[in-house]
Amino acid sequence: MLAAPIRQFLHHALLLTAVVATVAPALAAAAAQDRDRDPRDIRIGVLSHRGDARTERAWAPTADYLSDALPSHRFVIVPLRFDAVEAAVADEAVDFLLVNPGVYVGLELRHGVSRIATMRSRSGDSQHNVFGGVIFTRADRNDINSLADLAGKHVMAVAPTSLGGFEMAWAELLHAGVDPHRDLDALRFSESHDAVVTAVLEGQVDAGTVRTGILEDMAAAGQIQLDGFKILNRQSLPDFPLLLSTALYPEWPFSKLSQTSNDLALEVAIALLRMPRDGAAARAGGYAGWTVPLDYQPVHQLLRELRHAPYDQDAPFTLGDALARYWVGVMIGSGVLLVLLALTSRVLQLNKRLSRANTRLERRQQLILDSVAEGIYGVDLKGRATFVNKAMERMTGWRAEELIGNDQHEIIHHTRADGEPHPREECPVLATFRDSVPRFVDEDLFWRRDGSSFPVEYSATPIRDEIGETIGSVVVFRDITERRRAAERISQHEAEQAHVGRLSTLGEMASGIAHELNQPLTAITTNARACVRLIDNNRADMAACANVMTKIAEQAERAGEVIRHIRRFVRKEQPEISPVAVADMFETVLVLLRQDARRANVLLHQQIGAGADRVMAQRTQIEQVLLNLARNAIEAMSDQPRERRVLLVARRCDDAVEIRVVDTGPGLGKVSPEHLFEAFVTTKAQGLGVGLSISTGIVEAHGGRLRVDSTAGIGATFYFSLPYAGAGLDTEPALASLEPTAGISNE
Amino acid sequence: MNNEPTVFIVDDDNEVREAIALLMDSVGLPNETFDSAWTYLARFEPARPGCLILDVRMRQMSGLELQERLAEEPIHPPVIIITGHGDVPMAVRAVKNGAVDFIEKPFNDQSLLDAVHRAIEIDAEQRGHALEIASVQERMERLTKREREVLDQIVAGKRNKVIAADLGISQSTVEAHRAKVMEKLEVRSLSELMRAMLMLDPGGA
Numbered sequence: 001m002l003a004a005p006i007r008q009f010l011h012h013a014l015l016l017t018a019v020v021a022t023v024a025p026a027l028a029a030a031a032a033q034d035r036d037r038d039p040r041d042i043r044i045g046v047l048s049h050r051g052d053a054r055t056e057r058a059w060a061p062t063a064d065y066l067s068d069a070l071p072s073h074r075f076v077i078v079p080l081r082f083d084a085v086e087a088a089v090a091d092e093a094v095d096f097l098l099v100n101p102g103v104y105v106g107l108e109l110r111h112g113v114s115r116i117a118t119m120r121s122r123s124g125d126s127q128h129n130v131f132g133g134v135i136f137t138r139a140d141r142n143d144i145n146s147l148a149d150l151a152g153k154h155v156m157a158v159a160p161t162s163l164g165g166f167e168m169a170w171a172e173l174l175h176a177g178v179d180p181h182r183d184l185d186a187l188r189f190s191e192s193h194d195a196v197v198t199a200v201l202e203g204q205v206d207a208g209t210v211r212t213g214i215l216e217d218m219a220a221a222g223q224i225q226l227d228g229f230k231i232l233n234r235q236s237l238p239d240f241p242l243l244l245s246t247a248l249y250p251e252w253p254f255s256k257l258s259q260t261s262n263d264l265a266l267e268v269a270i271a272l273l274r275m276p277r278d279g280a281a282a283r284a285g286g287y288a289g290w291t292v293p294l295d296y297q298p299v300h301q302l303l304r305e306l307r308h309a310p311y312d313q314d315a316p317f318t319l320g321d322a323l324a325r326y327w328v329g330v331m332i333g334s335g336v337l338l339v340l341l342a343l344t345s346r347v348l349q350l351n352k353r354l355s356r357a358n359t360r361l362e363r364r365q366q367l368i369l370d371s372v373a374e375g376i377y378g379v380d381l382k383g384r385a386t387f388v389n390k391a392m393e394r395m396t397g398w399r400a401e402e403l404i405g406n407d408q409h410e411i412i413h414h415t416r417a418d419g420e421p422h423p424r425e426e427c428p429v430l431a432t433f434r435d436s437v438p439r440f441v442d443e444d445l446f447w448r449r450d451g452s453s454f455p456v457e458y459s460a461t462p463i464r465d466e467i468g469e470t471i472g473s474v475v476v477f478r479d480i481t482e483r484r485r486a487a488e489r490i491s492q493h494e495a496e497q498a499h500v501g502r503l504s505t506l507g508e509m510a511s512g513i514a515h516e517l518n519q520p521l522t523a524i525t526t527n528a529r530a531c532v533r534l535i536d537n538n539r540a541d542m543a544a545c546a547n548v549m550t551k552i553a554e555q556a557e558r559a560g561e562v563i564r565h566i567r568r569f570v571r572k573e574q575p576e577i578s579p580v581a582v583a584d585m586f587e588t589v590l591v592l593l594r595q596d597a598r599r600a601n602v603l604l605h606q607q608i609g610a611g612a613d614r615v616m617a618q619r620t621q622i623e624q625v626l627l628n629l630a631r632n633a634i635e636a637m638s639d640q641p642r643e644r645r646v647l648l649v650a651r652r653c654d655d656a657v658e659i660r661v662v663d664t665g666p667g668l669g670k671v672s673p674e675h676l677f678e679a680f681v682t683t684k685a686q687g688l689g690v691g692l693s694i695s696t697g698i699v700e701a702h703g704g705r706l707r708v709d710s711t712a713g714i715g716a717t718f719y720f721s722l723p724y725a726g727a728g729l730d731t732e733p734a735l736a737s738l739e740p741t742a743g744i745s746n747e
Numbered sequence: 748m749n750n751e752p753t754v755f756i757v758d759d760d761n762e763v764r765e766a767i768a769l770l771m772d773s774v775g776l777p778n779e780t781f782d783s784a785w786t787y788l789a790r791f792e793p794a795r796p797g798c799l800i801l802d803v804r805m806r807q808m809s810g811l812e813l814q815e816r817l818a819e820e821p822i823h824p825p826v827i828i829i830t831g832h833g834d835v836p837m838a839v840r841a842v843k844n845g846a847v848d849f850i851e852k853p854f855n856d857q858s859l860l861d862a863v864h865r866a867i868e869i870d871a872e873q874r875g876h877a878l879e880i881a882s883v884q885e886r887m888e889r890l891t892k893r894e895r896e897v898l899d900q901i902v903a904g905k906r907n908k909v910i911a912a913d914l915g916i917s918q919s920t921v922e923a924h925r926a927k928v929m930e931k932l933e934v935r936s937l938s939e940l941m942r943a944m945l946m947l948d949p950g951g952a
Contacts, residue, residue, distance in 0.1 A: 511831075548769065
């Protein structure tokens with residue numbers, strides 16, 4: 001494609017070449033003529049049908065008027081006989097033309113002559129820039145009342161080429177179904193309008209036609225009586241008082257040739273329009289000044305209808321003539337037509353097949369839609385369903401015809417799971433075509449026809465038309481009831497696994513825990529027996545005995561506390577995630593592990609930082625994690641001679657509390673941290689190695705991640721975060737202390 | 748220095764330790780408590796008679812370790828091991844290492860007291876025997892080198908004549924040395940001499 005400026009340039013260049021080629025010879029011819037005449041002369045060619053002298057006389061005053069109006073020019077009249085007009089125009093022998101409308105339209109068509117004013121004619125007292133024809137008979141001819149009655153009659157007109165004197169009447173007769181050349185008894189032409197009137201009056205012919213105003217003029221001159229005539233097809237137009245039988249056509253135009261300068265033409269036009277109606281020029285020419293140029297289209301129309309010049313080329317021309325003359329063209333045309341017919345029928349056939357295919361396609365589309373297990377529906381920009389598939393009908397219980405055209409949100413999506421209404425503004429389906437962004441919703445609720453609901457996941461995608469405009473959305477949804485149940489089963493399974501994990505952990509710790517119970521029991525029995533012996537031996541004093549009893553009670557409580565921890569730890573059903581004091585969880589770990597730590601000679605501490613006192617957690621599960629980690633740490637240190645410590649730390653980090661289990665063991669060794677959290681991977685000689693994988697699952701269920709830092713020879717730190725639960729009522733800010741917790745080291 | 752037999756109680760659990768002490772008080776047994784093996788070792792006096800109640804499961808130094816350390820001493824109080832649930836293998840080891848008894852927690856007060864009494868008796872016995880050996884050894888120190896040589900020959904069962912020949916001295920000199928040895932070791936007959944020597948070296952002779 002060429003750039004616009006280049007195309008424009010090429011266009012101009014071509015045009016210029018063409019103009020030079022066509023205009024150059026004409027210019028040369030004009031220049032030759034110009035040598036013979038005064039360059040200031042402006043030549044007005046005037047149709048001369050009554051002799052050049054008469055024409056000269058009638059129009060010279062008009063030329064003089066123009067010369068006066070435009071002093072820099074001299075206007076001269078060039079009388080032109082009918083057959084000379086064309087040549088004068090072609091040779092550009094004249095600058096302006098004054099010819100009748102019939103001649104004018106031919107020149108307009110062939111030579112680009114254009115009118116600049118239309119003459120106003122005078123007829124008695126009335127002046128008009130339009131004229132028509134009058135068809136008349138004698139008033140006493142009772143057999144002739146309409147144009148149709150003229151068939152078979154003897155008619156006279158002015159001349160075959162006279163617009164007002166024959167052609168207008170001709171057209172009118174044709175309209176009435178009478179062809180003057182075929183249906184009349186005889187058609188005669190006379191030399192003048194007056195002669196026609198006289199012939200009718202004298203009965204030489206049955207009817208005649210003249211231009212408008214002739215009858216009125218002759219009556220005014222006393223030559224005839226108007227009531228002696230009957231006007232056929234009489235027309236009465238409010239602005240046109242003259243007798244009239246035909247349509248009206250514009251009067252003679254004053255026109256310029258195509259080469260005549262527009263500026264000059266404009267000056268001439270203005271001068272003509274300014275000409276006084278009763279001025280000398282107008283009176284001499286027998287007219288009443290000039291008006292703005294009228295539309296000559298009616299004249300073109302008339303001549304075309306009559307097939308007169310310039311429309312005489314396709315004159316009476318029969319099918320036979322046509323065939324004889326243009327048989328090759330007709331053959332080619334027919335061939336083309338046949339081919340076109342064949343093509344058309346082929347196109348029709350194709351169209352039919354296409355529409356069948358289309359129907360099939362639509363049906364297949366519907367079949368595809370219907371065979372999909374997911375529910376599918378489309379909505380328009382108002383949220384009304386445009387299509388739905390069978391699965392959707394099945395899932396919702398609504399029939400397609402109940403859904404299509406109706407607001408989907410109101411039917412299947414009106415209420416949320418919590419029973420609150422679902423506002424339209426928050427509907428993801430509707431939002432999708434608003435912002436043209438696809439969406440996936442993994443949990444929502446659709447409503448069935450019977451008022452029940454089911455959980456769904458769905459995607460909503462904008463539908464675009466050919467030009468990419470969004471015209472709605474399509475929704476693909478799935479009933480996730482089953483999956484949800486499965487998820488519940490899985491989480492139940494996980495809970496069971498965790499429970500089994502706790503039981504087995506506790507089993508492995510049985511001896512330690514038994515010892516933990518044994519200590520208070522031993523103290524209790526021993527104290528009680530000792531007290532009895534003191535009493536038996538009369539050595540007892542009441543204060544000492546009371547003291548011993550208090551100790552016994554304390555020890556019983558200590559044992560009860562241990563049992564409470566154990567019972568909560570092994571309970572299968574666990575409460576939901578709720579605020580828990582970190583100290584409580586740490587205590588469980590310290591209590592349950594005290595004996596194991598003692599036996600392994602490990603110092604077990606806790607340390608709770610400021611603002612890290614309460615977390616959102618499922619208490620037992622987190623205790624299970626801590627217990628696992630702490631036990632691992634204790635076991636990891638069993639062979640090392642260095643100091644053995646396990647530290648439980650809680651530290652505030654932004655909105656979370658970071659829980660750490662720090663040991664002073666040998667570090668993780670060769671096992672990679674990623675591997676470590678998998679089930680059945682263990683660095684220990686004993687144990688299944690499921691502790692860490694269960695712990696990982698628990699921490700992840702709390703939205704965190706179990707991580708580990710390890711330095712060989714220094715120790716390992718396992719850590720994870722839990723959401724901070726806000727300041728509790730019963731938890732006081734714990735001391736950031738490295739002091740061993742009471743009951744752990746019994747110094 | 749108090750020479751009354753004392754019950755030494757070593758346990759790092761305050762409550763249990765105090766309870767055992769109270770039990771000892773209730774039967775009038777003098778007792779002392781220690782919260783770890785180290786504190787006991789720090790205050791260990793071999794000469795003090797009595798017995799040791801030792802918790803097998805303690806931080807830093809377990810009962811077994813303490814027992815092993817005490818075994819290196821020439822004399823120490825007999826050890827009673829207190830074990831928790833499932834610590835039987837440790838108890839067996841303790842007994843093999845010379846513990847006089849082991850008692851499982853929670854224990855019957857009478858059985859602990861019985862064990863304590865038994866241990867104190869054993870201690871007394873051990874201490875008597877040990878005193879005898881010590882006095883024999885003390886008397887052995889009085890012997891001259893030649894007298895020691897003659898004693899060895901006598902213990903080996905040789906007659907005076909053979910001893911005289913072996914040592915290259917006269918028979919009468921051997922007899923004189925023999926009388927001196929009997930006198931210095933404060934024995935009146937050959938059989939008394941042989942018993943004293945056996946005490947020193949049970950495997951010899």
